[in-house]
Every structure is written in structure tokens, then in C-alpha cells.
Amino acid sequence: MHIGNPLLLLSALALTEASPASISYKSLYPLERATVVANRKAGYQYSPSLIGEAAFFPTGLPGDAIKEQDLALWDIDRKLTEGDIAKDIGAMKAAIAAHSGTFKTLDDRMAPMPFEVDEHVVKKVTGTALDALKAPGSLFIIDHQRGSNLVYTPADTVTDRLLAKIIFNVNDMFHIQTFHLVAIHDVGEAVHQAALQTLSEEHPVMLLLQRFMFQAYSTREELCFNPDGHWDKNFLISEKGYLLNNMHDRGLVSGPHDPKHPFKSFPFLSDAFEIRDTFKAFSTGAVDSYYASDAVMVDDIELQNWFAEANKVAKVHDFPQCETGCHPCTKDVLVDVLTHFGCINRVAHHSLNGGDPVSSKAIRPFHFNGMYALVRIKKGVADLMPFLPNPAQSLAYIVSLTTLNRPLYEEQNRTLAHAFGDQETLARMHEQTRKEAGAFMTRVKALSAKIRAKSFNKNGLSEGVPYIWRAVNPGTIPYFFAV
Numbered sequence: 001m002h003i004g005n006p007l008l009l010l011s012a013l014a015l016t017e018a019s020p021a022s023i024s025y026k027s028l029y030p031l032e033r034a035t036v037v038a039n040r041k042a043g044y045q046y047s048p049s050l051i052g053e054a055a056f057f058p059t060g061l062p063g064d065a066i067k068e069q070d071l072a073l074w075d076i077d078r079k080l081t082e083g084d085i086a087k088d089i090g091a092m093k094a095a096i097a098a099h100s101g102t103f104k105t106l107d108d109r110m111a112p113m114p115f116e117v118d119e120h121v122v123k124k125v126t127g128t129a130l131d132a133l134k135a136p137g138s139l140f141i142i143d144h145q146r147g148s149n150l151v152y153t154p155a156d157t158v159t160d161r162l163l164a165k166i167i168f169n170v171n172d173m174f175h176i177q178t179f180h181l182v183a184i185h186d187v188g189e190a191v192h193q194a195a196l197q198t199l200s201e202e203h204p205v206m207l208l209l210q211r212f213m214f215q216a217y218s219t220r221e222e223l224c225f226n227p228d229g230h231w232d233k234n235f236l237i238s239e240k241g242y243l244l245n246n247m248h249d250r251g252l253v254s255g256p257h258d259p260k261h262p263f264k265s266f267p268f269l270s271d272a273f274e275i276r277d278t279f280k281a282f283s284t285g286a287v288d289s290y291y292a293s294d295a296v297m298v299d300d301i302e303l304q305n306w307f308a309e310a311n312k313v314a315k316v317h318d319f320p321q322c323e324t325g326c327h328p329c330t331k332d333v334l335v336d337v338l339t340h341f342g343c344i345n346r347v348a349h350h351s352l353n354g355g356d357p358v359s360s361k362a363i364r365p366f367h368f369n370g371m372y373a374l375v376r377i378k379k380g381v382a383d384l385m386p387f388l389p390n391p392a393q394s395l396a397y398i399v400s401l402t403t404l405n406r407p408l409y410e411e412q413n414r415t416l417a418h419a420f421g422d423q424e425t426l427a428r429m430h431e432q433t434r435k436e437a438g439a440f441m442t443r444v445k446a447l448s449a450k451i452r453a454k455s456f457n458k459n460g461l462s463e464g465v466p467y468i469w470r471a472v473n474p475g476t477i478p479y480f481f482a483v
């Protein structure tokens with residue numbers, strides 16, 4: 001394993017993982033600690049992202065060492081995962097070869113589609129008619145159109161209508177993937193890079209961020225957005241973020257502090273809210289254990305520098321603006337930041353990415369990353385086959401989504417249940433924080449058991465929906481940003 005210049009890395013991390021975590025005091029800042037932080041600031045630099053206007057990527061010698069180390073760590077998992085994928089893809093290739101070697105219909109498993117959805121079905125599924133859904137604002141419209149004024153309805157030809165659905169889903173997948181990048185990885189990385197420039201390794205906030213950022217810089221640039229990487233191959237032609245604020249902005253809950261919603265059931269919100277609450281309880285306990293009062297926090301020079309750096313240099317959007325004076329960074333603000341960091345990392349990430357796309361999306365002919373032929377801006381399309389991936393392209397697409405799925409994490413204790421479960425991290429925490437970590441594990445394990453026990457009722461529904469929502473099971477999703 002090549003990890004850059006280890007001497008330089010060590011000097012940048014001079015106060016190593018072995019030190020117990022402690023906050024800093026402006027009024028009593030030891031020269032040794034100040035020097036270590038100043039050296040880090042001189043060493044870590046921000047480099048522009050390959051994607052364009054996205055979060056910076058760490059560079060400078062210690063920054064490059066982190067990237068190399070994360071890639072080397074990911075390589076271990078990657079070899080295991082790719083070995084398994086290769087076996088499955090081999091079997092699929094043989095099956096396709098035995099089946100004439102190509103795709104002849106839109107869905108070679110079942111052609112033609114066995115059912116139409118008519119008004120009676122709308123009534124059965126929703127309990128009412130479409131108009132009755134519109135009146136109280138219960139019908140949600142997702143608008144992916146950019147400039148084109150073509151409107152497709154069931155009155156179009158079957159082929160045009162199906163093409164419209166495919167285009168919609170391609171847009172949806174594109175939106176999901178770019179949203180997951182911008183709202184999750186970019187935020188986490190920018191906040192973390194500001195911390196690399198301002199906090200010492202012994203700061204308790206750094207201790208938590210380092211754990212959450214495990215392997216975080218491994219794949220984004222070099223494997224996904226490099227020329228001919230996953231993005232090029234599969235996406236062809238082609239404080240607002242806090243959980244309840246975000247849901248409220250979308251009109252899905254009553255208020256930013258009120259998770260009441262208008263649906264019969266909302267499985268995502270129930271599970272996500274429980275995880276958010278558990279993180280909030282942990283963050284509150286951890287912050288209380290290090291900061292006896294808001295005044296102690298205002299005196300923590302490293303923490304205050306981190307807040308300023310995140311806003312001014314790392315350009316994190318909507319980060320609390322403590323340095324303005326009218327809004328001092330109180331303990332509540334830090335609790336919210338740490339809670340959100342936990343939520344984007346697990347709840348948001350793993351309901352958009354991780355194991356979810358390969359288990360519930362990627363369905364031929366409906367859901368792809370990109371269109372495989374140029375989309376015309378006229379109706380009257382006769383053949384949809386050119387828009388769909390051929391066998392080789394389908395297999396490449398399946399490989400790309402399957403790589404996001406990490407079944408090994410459960411046996412490796414790399415799941416959310418173990419977020420604060422490793423002995424090294426625990427040993428460096430305050431006694432009180434350790435207790436909170438124990439409570440965290442108990443509570444998320446209970447949620448995991450509840451999610452595993454979900455099943456269909458006799459009407460074929462689970463929590464009121466025709467699928468079992470298990471995407472954020474703390475017993476299977478990782479505690480860190482795993483692609």
C-alpha cells in the first residue's frame with residue numbers, strides 16, 4: 001500500500017489518534033498545539049474539482065496522502081466486490097448468449113406489459129379519483145422539463161407515452177445522482193476540509209469527523225468523474241438541507257420542527273426521523289460533555305476557526321455564520337451541524353445511493369442513467385429499442401450500480417449500528433460521550449430489528465405502500481460516505 005510521504009503525513013498529524021480528545025482554549029492555547037494546526041494549514045490545500053463547480057478536493061502533500069490512503073483502502077473492498085460481480089456478470093452473459101445474444105423486445109422477461117392502469121386502479125390505489133387528489137394538494141408533480149413544451153398524456157401512442165416515461169425516469173435518476181453528490185458528498189467534504197485546516201487531530205469534533213469521513217476521498221474524482229469513468233460510461237447524451245427544513249421546503253411536512261405529513265404513511269420519514277433523533281441525542285450528549293457552557297465554546301479557538309474557514313474558504317453553503325457576531329456559535333448550533341453531518345452521511349446518502357439503486361431501480365425498460373440515442377423533440381417515435389442499452393451496455397450499467405452495494409459491511413462492523421462502536425475512538429472520548437455512544441448503538445439496533453421485521457400484509461402492502469422500504473436499515477448501511 002502506497003500512502004504518499006508517510007513522514008509528512010505523520011508530522012501533519014503530530015497529535016496522533018492516541019491522544020485523548022480535548023477542546024482548545026483561546027485564552028490558554030499551547031504553542032505546540034497551535035504550531036501543529038498552523039503546519040496543517042500550510043500543508044493541506046484546496047484543489048478544484050474535476051466536476052466543475054463542486055466542493056474542492058484536498059491536495060498539498062498531506063491532502064494527496066489522504067486521497068491515496070482512501071483509494072488504497074477502497075481497493076481492498078473493490079477487489080472483493082468486483083470478484084463477486086464478475087461471477088454474476090459471467091452467468092448473465094451466458095444467459096444472454098443462450099437467448100440469441102441480443103435484446104429483441106423492450107422487456108424480454110414479459111412482453112407485452114400485462115396490465116394498464118385505469119381509473120378504477122387509481123381509485124383502488126389512492127382510495128379516490130385524480131381530481132380529488134388535486135384539490136387538497138395531495139397530487140405531486142415532478143417537473144423535469146427544460147425548455148421543451150411537449151406534453152405527453154395517455155392519449156398519445158403507446159410508444160410515445162412509454163418513451164415519455166423512460167425520459168422521465170432518466171431525468172429522475174440523473175437528478176438523484178447529482179443531488180446525492182451535491183447535497184451529501186460536497187457538503188461533507190467541504191466541511192471536513194475546513195476542519196483539516198483548522199482543527200487539531202485531538203479536537204473531539206475532529207475525532208467524530210474523521211470517523212465519518214472514512215475512505216471518503218477514494219472514488220469521487222478518480223473513478224467516477226475521470227475521462228471514461230462511471231459517469232461518462234453510464235450517463236449518456238446527456239441550513240436548507242437539514243432533514244425537516246428540506247421536507248418542509250418540498251411541502252411534505254407541516255413545518256421545519258413538525259414532522260406531521262399529509263400521507264397515509266411515509267416510510268422514509270419515519271425511519272429517517274428516528275435516525276436523525278438518535279444522532280441528535282448523541283450529538284447533544286457529546287457536545288454537553290465537552291462544553292460546560294456556550295462561553296467555553298466561544299473560547300474554543302480551533303472550533304471558531306473551523307466555522308469561519310467552512311464559510312469563507314471552503315465555501316460551504318448555508319453553514320452557520322457564527323463569526324458575524326449577531327449569531328454566535330452556541331452549543332445548539334454545533335449539535336445541529338453534527339446531527340446534519342450524520343444525516344446526510346447515512347439517511348440521505350443511503351436512500352439515494354448505496355444498495356438502493358440496484359435493488360429498486362435499473363429496471364428495463366424504465367429506469368436508466370441515460371438515453372442511448374438522441375431524443376427527438378417531435379412525437380411519433382416508432383421504435384424504442386435504440387433508446388435502451390444493448391446487452392453489453394446493460395451489463396456495464398448493472399456493474400456500475402452493483403458496485404455501490406456493499407454486502408460485506410455487515411460482517412465487518414462497518415454499519416451505522418457501529419458508528420461509535422470502535423474501541424480506539426471510544427477510548428479517546430469522555431466517559432459521558434462513551435455512554436451516549438452505547439445508547440446510540442442500542443437505539444439504532446432496535447430500529448434495525450424493526451426494519452428487518454417489516455413485511456407485506458394480506459393486501460400486499462407494507463406501511464401502506466406496495467414495497468418494503470428497507471433502504472436505511474442501520475444494520476446494513478455504512479456509517480461513513482461509501483460512494
Ligand SMILES: *[C@@H]1O[C@H](CO)[C@@H](O)[C@H](O)[C@H]1NC(C)=O
Nearest residue numbers: 410411412413414417418421
Ligand atoms: C463486530 O462487533 C462485535 C461486537 O458488537 C464483535 O463481537 C465482533 O468480533 C466484531 N467483528 C469484527 C469483524 O470486528
